[in-house]
Amino acid sequence: MAFTDLIMFLARFVSSILVSIARLVPFFRPPPKEVKGEIVLVTGAGHGMGRLTAIEFAKLGATVIVADINEVGNNETAGIIREFGGKVFAFICDVSKKDNITRLSEEIRHEVGDVTMLVNNAGVINVADILSVTDERIQRTFDVNILAHFWMVREFLPAMKKNNHGHIVALASQGGLEGGPFMTDYCSSKFAVVGMCEALRRELRWQKCDGVHVTYICPLFVDTGFVRNPSSTGIKIYTPQEVVDELMIAVLNNIPCVTLPKLHRLSMFVKSLMPFATQEVVFDFIGPRCELDKTKRK
Numbered sequence: 125m126a127f128t129d130l131i132m133f134l135a136r137f138v139s140s141i142l143v144s145i146a147r148l149v150p151f152f153r154p155p156p157k158e159v160k161g162e163i164v165l166v167t168g169a170g171h172g173m174g175r176l177t178a179i180e181f182a183k184l185g186a187t188v189i190v191a192d193i194n195e196v197g198n199n200e201t202a203g204i205i206r207e208f209g210g211k212v213f214a215f216i217c218d219v220s221k222k223d224n225i226t227r228l229s230e231e232i233r234h235e236v237g238d239v240t241m242l243v244n245n246a247g248v249i250n251v252a253d254i255l256s257v258t259d260e261r262i263q264r265t266f267d268v269n270i271l272a273h274f275w276m277v278r279e280f281l282p283a284m285k286k287n288n289h290g291h292i293v294a295l296a297s298q299g300g301l302e303g304g305p306f307m308t309d310y311c312s313s314k315f316a317v318v319g320m321c322e323a324l325r326r327e328l329r330w331q332k333c334d335g336v337h338v339t340y341i342c343p344l345f346v347d348t349g350f351v352r353n354p355s356s357t358g359i360k361i362y363t364p365q366e367v368v369d370e371l372m373i374a375v376l377n378n379i380p381c382v383t384l385p386k387l388h389r390l391s392m393f394v395k396s397l398m399p400f401a402t403q404e405v406v407f408d409f410i411g412p413r414c415e416l417d418k419t420k421r422k
């Protein structure tokens with residue numbers, strides 16, 4: 125390595141820290157980006173955080189495309205958006221199948237145009253020990269929670285790259301940062317989402333595609349009914365609106381990652397300094413828990 129490379133590295137290292145510190149002060153922060161006129165596709169928009177995300181984007185003047193396997197819920201979301209005068213298109217789609225995603229994207233391009241912001245939100249979960257979950261349910265977890273993200277991104281990223289303009293958003297989870305018991309397939313799929321987002325963000329940066337952003341969000345439990353009776357010591361159960369508010373702040377400010385609770389990243393760092401046995405003591409104390417699924421593998 126040449127001496128000048130080292131100097132350049134140190135200069136960039138220090139300036140990135142200074143800029144980050146300065147941005148803690150509102151005066152030095154760039155204004156949040158406008159989404160008026162953007163075409164935003166939200167998967168799993170028929171319920172929970174997907175619905176609220178679609179509503180927030182529509183309130184800001186974006187054209188929103190809601191897609192869900194659940195026709196009733198999806199139409200309800202579209203109805204809510206239409207009621208306040210928002211622009212919305214509704215499509216029924218089971219994102220677990222690649223062919224469905226190909227068909228959906230063709231319909232969207234034909235009827236609406238190129239998607240400029242993609243929110244991969246649709247998700248499923250099994251809460252059971254690894255030997256109790258059926259093969260089909262494990263397969264579905266990966267189809268919906270991660271492979272669908274790939275098929276979606278591969279459909280919509282080319283136009284974003286061509287215009288050097290766009291945003292890929294993913295609903296990951298705390299389960300994508302730290303494995304929890306009775307959620308082996310879910311946590312693995314969410315680790316994959318985190319990995320995909322990190323890798324894609326760096327790939328785009330190395331390709332000088334600085335107008336296409338990637339954001340993923342990692343909440344702990346959220347009160348949407350996604351899991352039954354969630355609890356943990358010292359960490360609140362978030363309302364879906366609280367999470368979506370943070371998601372919107374992150375997206376509008378091109379922030380790559382948000383954990384909820386926000387201090388989780390710091391606690392991960394502190395925990396990594398602890399012996400493994402102590403990490404388990406801490407995990408058992410916080411003890412994120414929810415009700416196990418009733419259906420078992422025969």
Ligand SMILES: NC(=O)c1ccc[n+]([C@@H]2O[C@H](COP(=O)([O-])OP(=O)(O)OC[C@H]3O[C@@H](n4cnc5c(N)ncnc54)[C@H](O)[C@@H]3O)[C@@H](O)[C@H]2O)c1
Nearest residue numbers: 168170171172173193218219246247295297345346348350
């Ligand atoms: N609720 C939580 O505790 C929590 C915590 C962390 C992360 N997340 C993640 O946030 C996302 C949204 O979760 P939520 O709590 O709003 O869930 P939710 O169950 O309220 O909504 C999920 C939506 O996805 C749709 N969906 C499921 N499978 C689909 C498929 N194959 N094709 C199309 N749509 C499909 C459902 O019909 C539903 O409308 C998920 O990815 C989930 O993993 C949830």
